[in-house]
Amino acid sequence: MPEGTLQEANSHTRLNRVDSNRTYSSQEAITITISNLEYLKAFTNNIITYADENKYWDIVDVFTAQVVYYDKVLYFLRSSLEK
Numbered sequence: 001m002p003e004g005t006l007q008e009a010n011s012h013t014r015l016n017r018v019d020s021n022r023t024y025s026s027q028e029a030i031t032i033t034i035s036n037l038e039y040l041k042a043f044t045n046n047i048i049t050y051a052d053e054n055k056y057w058d059i060v061d062v063f064t065a066q067v068v069y070y071d072k073v074l075y076f077l078r079s080s081l082e083k
Contacts, residue, residue: 015036015039015040016035033077034074045067047063048067
């Protein structure tokens with residue numbers, strides 16, 4: 001059995017939440033997604049810094065690849081907002 005609930009996990013997140021009771025425009029949805037990915041990228045960079053300082057090279061490699069992925073997705077999401 002899980003030690004926590006989804007509601008508990010959701011209450012501790014720093015990611016922007018969406019309300020399931022309202023409709024979002026595509027622009028709003030993309031903007032929220034960009035904001036969340038930027039937060040995840042910054043958090044991931046903190047992990048990389050910590051791992052690098054402590055010589056956890058495998059972790060640095062894995063999370064560096066994750067940052068590259070975030071950058072790629074952010075590029076395409078931002079470009080979709082341009083008119």
